[in-house]
Amino acid sequence: MWGGRFAAGPSALMREINASIGxxxxxxxxDLRASRAHVAMLAxxxxxxxEDAAAIGEGLDRIAAEYGRxxxxxxxxxxxxxxxxxxxxxxxxxxxxxxxxxxxxRNDQVATDFRLxxxxxxxxxxxxxxxxxxxxxxxxxxxxxxxxPGFTHLQVxxxxxxxxxxxxxxEMLRRDVSxxxxxxxxxxxxxxxxxALAGTSFPIDRDTTASALGFDGPTANSLDSVSDRDFALxxxxxxxxxxxxxxxxxxxxxxxxxxxxxxxxxxxxxxxGSSIMPQKRNPDAAELVRGxxxxxxxxxxxxxxxxxxxxLAYSKDMQDDKPPAFxxxxxxxxxxxxxxxxxxTTTFNADRMRAAAETGHSTATDLADWLVRVAGIPFxxxxxxxxxxVRLAEDRDARLWELSLDDLQGIxxxxxxxxxxxxxxxxxxxxxxxxxxxAPEAVRARIEEAKAALEMDR
Numbered sequence: 001m002w003g004g005r006f007a008a009g010p011s012a013l014m015r016e017i018n019a020s021i022g023x024x025x026x027x028x029x030x031d032l033r034a035s036r037a038h039v040a041m042l043a044x045x046x047x048x049x050x051e052d053a054a055a056i057g058e059g060l061d062r063i064a065a066e067y068g069r070x071x072x073x074x075x076x077x078x079x080x081x082x083x084x085x086x087x088x089x090x091x092x093x094x095x096x097x098x099x100x101x102x103x104x105x106r107n108d109q110v111a112t113d114f115r116l117x118x119x120x121x122x123x124x125x126x127x128x129x130x131x132x133x134x135x136x137x138x139x140x141x142x143x144x145x146x147x148x149p150g151f152t153h154l155q156v157x158x159x160x161x162x163x164x165x166x167x168x169x170x171e172m173l174r175r176d177v178s179x180x181x182x183x184x185x186x187x188x189x190x191x192x193x194x195x196a197l198a199g200t201s202f203p204i205d206r207d208t209t210a211s212a213l214g215f216d217g218p219t220a221n222s223l224d225s226v227s228d229r230d231f232a233l234x235x236x237x238x239x240x241x242x243x244x245x246x247x248x249x250x251x252x253x254x255x256x257x258x259x260x261x262x263x264x265x266x267x268x269x270x271x272x273g274s275s276i277m278p279q280k281r282n283p284d285a286a287e288l289v290r291g292x293x294x295x296x297x298x299x300x301x302x303x304x305x306x307x308x309x310x311x312l313a314y315s316k317d318m319q320d321d322k323p324p325a326f327x328x329x330x331x332x333x334x335x336x337x338x339x340x341x342x343x344x345t346t347t348f349n350a351d352r353m354r355a356a357a358e359t360g361h362s363t364a365t366d367l368a369d370w371l372v373r374v375a376g377i378p379f380x381x382x383x384x385x386x387x388x389x390v391r392l393a394e395d396r397d398a399r400l401w402e403l404s405l406d407d408l409q410g411i412x413x414x415x416x417x418x419x420x421x422x423x424x425x426x427x428x429x430x431x432x433x434x435x436x437x438x439a440p441e442a443v444r445a446r447i448e449e450a451k452a453a454l455e456m457d458r
Contacts, residue, residue: 133174137450270345
């Protein structure tokens with residue numbers, strides 16, 4: 001394609017290091033779509049003839065059918081998906097194929113294709129997150145009153161409900177959706193027509209091609225158009241944050257499935273066995289989701305480092321922009337699907353969760369709050385009194401509510417029998433009625449809001 005300038009072709013090693021067809025063939029749908037929009041605009045502007053434009057359009061349709069049926073062939077000598085399409089188009093329609101590249105460069109071409117791909121990837125991820133959010137909300141509704149321990153530092157802290165716990169992950173994913181939506185809105189400008197870096201002298205209509213490709217309009221600066229990969233970084237950063245949330249949820253399932261917890265029984269579909277220990281049921285799907293988060297974060301870091309310090313406009317380093325995005329997207333899609341399946345089909349042991357919530361003196365804060373609310377004691381003093389009660393219960397190997405009234409009044413005479421109304425885990429959970437709290441009525445209210453929001457999003 002540049003033979004007029006060079007007397008000899010590249011070495012075999014140069015062909016190998018220079019070729020990107022092995023990975024950028026994934027852009028073939030986007031490349032054909034952008035080419036159709038480009039040639040239609042060229043014809044409308046009188047830059048190419050209607051006859052040539054029609055022949056090019058028919059040829060592109062034939063290539064789409066071939067690639068869809070047989071896959072994309074890989075010829076390192078043709079370097080990338082753009083030249084593969086152009087070469088095949090020339091085979092099919094002859095010299096008219098050469099008019100397709102009028103008023104564009106591979107620089108704006110790949111920037112457009114890649115934006116289209118990232119936009120499609122965001123749409124895929126948001127659809128997957130919608131399914132996972134619905135699964136979380138459904139299980140939260142089912143278990144809005146199921147008491148379980150809430151943890152800090154992996155120590156039993158206060159009782160909560162499983163429904164409340166699931167809704168915490170719904171909130172995380174809600175923020176992830178907003179980040180992907182923001183990234184999509186920012187990327188939705190079309191670089192096509194920026195050409196190599198300076199624009200073009202042909203009387204093109206960039207608004208037309210932008211509209212045909214579903215963009216909000218053309219990019220504003222030709223230099224930035226071909227050198228910008230912020231849209232890919234936005235996607236990868238949102239994907240990394242989302243993967244971290246999925247990893248945290250996966251870790252919960254891994255812990256809950258272990259025998260010391262026994263909170264859940266994972267389905268066979270998302271578990272594996274051992275080659276030597278017949279009794280094992282390993283949470284491998286959840287562990288792989290947890291592991292994928294590191295690879296997704298690595299993909300984000302890879303592109304950050306690639307882009308660091310690149311001068312304007314295009315540099316060949318940017319050929320390495322796509323593998324990280326492709327890998328991260330594949331891993332994220334798998335992770336979302338796996339977590340959706342686990343949330344949907346896992347069996348929860350409510351009795352085991354309740355028993356765990358009753359350990360660790362999880363209602364100690366309720367005793368302190370009662371001392372403040374009923375006895376009028378300053379909280380710091382109430383905290384000290386409660387700590388003495390906890391120590392006594394530990395010495396007796398008893399739960400707080402198993403102490404007698406005499407035991408409690410021996411610590412502080414202002415305690416009366418009504419304190420036992422707040423010391424059970426059910427009473428503790430029911431009392432947390434503040435906005436965003438774990439009380440079943442508060443959880444159900446948030447569930448209804450979430451269901452309405454999901455329907456609005458759809």
